Amino acid sequence: MGxxxxxxxxxxxxxxxxxxxxxxxxxxxxAEFWHAKHSQIYPELKALAEDGLITFQTEITGTVLEKKVYSITQAGKAEFLQWERSKSKIKQLPKDEFKLRLFFSDSLPKEAQIQLLTNHLEQHQERLEQLHNDLSKFDAIPPTQAAAFSDYLVLLGAISREQSMCDWLKTCIALCEKNSPFTSLDRSSKNGQ
Incomplete structure (x- = not known):
C-alpha cells in the first residue's frame, strides 16, 4: 500500500x-511532513473501504445533506500497526528547486546571489515564527500516550529543521558578503578537475 x-x-x-x-x-x-490533495484522499478512502480496512456510516445533516463518517476496522488497525512498527530505510532526499538554483547561482552577479538567499531566508523565518506560535498552544509537554504528544514531537522536529535552515542560509549570505575566495572558483574546480 502507498x-x-x-x-x-x-x-x-x-x-x-x-x-x-x-x-x-x-x-x-x-502539513509539515505529508501532503495530500482532496482529489487524492477520496479515491484512497474508497479503496480502503473496498479492502475492508475502513468502514463508513452515512449521516444526515439538516434535511438533505449526507456525509460519510469513516472509521477504522480491526483489519485496518492491524495493517496500520504493522506498518507503524516496521523498519524503513532513509529515503533519497526529495527534489529541492531552491538548492538546485543555488548550486548554479555562480552564474548570477553576487548581489543577485545574495538576494536569492535572502528571499529564501525570509520565507523560512516566517515559517519558523508560525511554528513557534503553534508550539505556544501547548501549555506543557503532553502525556506520552496522548495523540498530542506525537504531534508535539513532530512540531519540535519542524522547528529544528526550520532553525537549521535559517542558520545555514545566514552562513551562506555571510560567505557571499565576505566575497569568500571559494565563490570565485569555477565549476571545474568544484568538481575536482
Missing part, C-alpha cells in the same frame, strides 16, 4: 472522521 493510505489509517485510528475532516488534517497537523 504511504497516503497509512496516513489516512493513522488518522482514523485516532478517531472517526469525514473526508472533509481528513482533508483539513492534511492541511494542518500533517
Amino acid at each position: 504511504t497516503l493510505r497509512y496516513a489516512i489509517l493513522g488518522l482514523l485510528n485516532r478517531k472517526a472522521m469525514t473526508g472533509y475532516d481528513l482533508s483539513k488534517e492534511f492541511q494542518t497537523s500533517l
Whole structure:
C-alpha cells in the first residue's frame, strides 16, 4: 500500500472522521511532513473501504445533506500497526528547486546571489515564527500516550529543521558578503578537475 493510505489509517485510528475532516488534517497537523490533495484522499478512502480496512456510516445533516463518517476496522488497525512498527530505510532526499538554483547561482552577479538567499531566508523565518506560535498552544509537554504528544514531537522536529535552515542560509549570505575566495572558483574546480 502507498504511504497516503497509512496516513489516512493513522488518522482514523485516532478517531472517526469525514473526508472533509481528513482533508483539513492534511492541511494542518500533517502539513509539515505529508501532503495530500482532496482529489487524492477520496479515491484512497474508497479503496480502503473496498479492502475492508475502513468502514463508513452515512449521516444526515439538516434535511438533505449526507456525509460519510469513516472509521477504522480491526483489519485496518492491524495493517496500520504493522506498518507503524516496521523498519524503513532513509529515503533519497526529495527534489529541492531552491538548492538546485543555488548550486548554479555562480552564474548570477553576487548581489543577485545574495538576494536569492535572502528571499529564501525570509520565507523560512516566517515559517519558523508560525511554528513557534503553534508550539505556544501547548501549555506543557503532553502525556506520552496522548495523540498530542506525537504531534508535539513532530512540531519540535519542524522547528529544528526550520532553525537549521535559517542558520545555514545566514552562513551562506555571510560567505557571499565576505566575497569568500571559494565563490570565485569555477565549476571545474568544484568538481575536482
